[in-house]
Amino acid sequence: xxxxxxxxxxxxxxxxxxxxxxxxxxxxxxxxxxxxxxxxxxxxxxxxxxxxxxxxxxxxxxxxxxxxxxxxxxxxxxxxxxxxxxxx
Numbered sequence: 001x002x003x004x005x006x007x008x009x010x011x012x013x014x015x016x017x018x019x020x021x022x023x024x025x026x027x028x029x030x031x032x033x034x035x036x037x038x039x040x041x042x043x044x045x046x047x048x049x050x051x052x053x054x055x056x057x058x059x060x061x062x063x064x065x066x067x068x069x070x071x072x073x074x075x076x077x078x079x080x081x082x083x084x085x086x087x088x
Contacts, residue, residue: 002021005020006018006077006078008052008077010064010080011081012083016060021054022053023078025045025064026046026049034069038071039071040071045064045066047063048063049061050078062084067079068080
């Protein structure tokens with residue numbers, strides 16, 4: 001499984017920092033998913049639920065207040081004002 005480095009940060013601190021197989025969120029243009037090897041881009045996020053698929057296939061869900069998602073060549077950063085872990 002291809003992975004990339006994912007960092008999810010809020011003013012409260014780092015919520016996730018590790019290898020991920022994917023991340024899904026609600027961008028200003030609609031729902032989006034980022035997998036390893038995705039073309040680099042930057043987008044604003046709307047408030048809503050995100051899903052992180054870890055390198056071992058586990059899924060982590062959280063509610064974010066919006067923010068920014070920055071996808072680079074080998075890493076993704078998700079910056080948000082608030083992050084609240086949720087059950088699936």
